[in-house]
Amino acid sequence: MNIICALISNTTFLTVLSGTLVFIIGQIFIEFILKPIRNYKQLQADTAFCLRMYRDKFINCVEDENASLAAKEIGAKIIAYAQEKPWFVQITKEDLLECCGQFSVLYYACQGGLRESYKYEQTKNAEKIIVKTMNLFWSAWQDEV
Numbered sequence: 545m546n547i548i549c550a551l552i553s554n555t556t557f558l559t560v561l562s563g564t565l566v567f568i569i570g571q572i573f574i575e576f577i578l579k580p581i582r583n584y585k586q587l588q589a590d591t592a593f594c595l596r597m598y599r600d601k602f603i604n605c606v607e608d609e610n611a612s613l614a615a616k617e618i619g620a621k622i623i624a625y626a627q628e629k630p631w632f633v634q635i636t637k638e639d640l641l642e643c644c645g646q647f648s649v650l651y652y653a654c655q656g657g658l659r660e661s662y663k664y665e666q667t668k669n670a671e672k673i674i675v676k677t678m679n680l681f682w683s684a685w686q687d688e689v
Contacts, residue, residue, distance in 0.1 A: 580630040587625050591643075592680050594618045595671060598654075602671065605653045605663040612654035619647035639677045646670035 551557045595602070598611035626640040649670040652658055658666055674680070 576630070577632075580628070580633060583625060583628075584633050584635070587621055588678055588680060590621060591618055591674065591678050595674065595680075598650075599671070602650045602653055602667050603664065605656075605658060605667060607656045608654050612651050615647045615651040615654065619644045619651065622647065635677070635679070643674050643677050646673045 594614045594617075598608070598614055600606070601608045601611040602615070622640050622644045626637045626644075629635075629637060629640065647670075649658070649666055653663060653667045
């Protein structure tokens with residue numbers, strides 16, 4: 545009992561204890577709040593990059609291995625994020641899965657797997673759904689999307 549009273553009255557011990565508690569709380573905040581938000585922002589950036597980089601190939605259904613692999617990779621990243629998505633990120637798991645499905649359409653478009661008569665409409669619609677669902681800002685595409 546005397547040891548506890550001595551520790552509580554010791555300002556050095558209280559300073560170290562409070563510093564340790566602040567560090568632990570800060571690490572919990574970073575790990576469970578900031579990292580998921582940063583991961584979602586990175587997913588948005590990767591999605592925007594993929595859509596912009598290969599837009600002509602997706603829309604015109606040009607068979608391109610790089611474009612199809614990029615669409616497949618972003619779809620996989622979306623699925624992975626849907627598994628770890630925290631409750632406070634505004635997009636729902638269903639919306640993430642819908643985006644993944646639309647990236648599958650873009651993947652098949654670059655593999656030559658879409659019916660010829662519907663290719664343009666399907667890829668254009670997939671792009672619109674992805675942009676709106678992921679809340680991407682496209683200043684150059686605002687009239688189109």
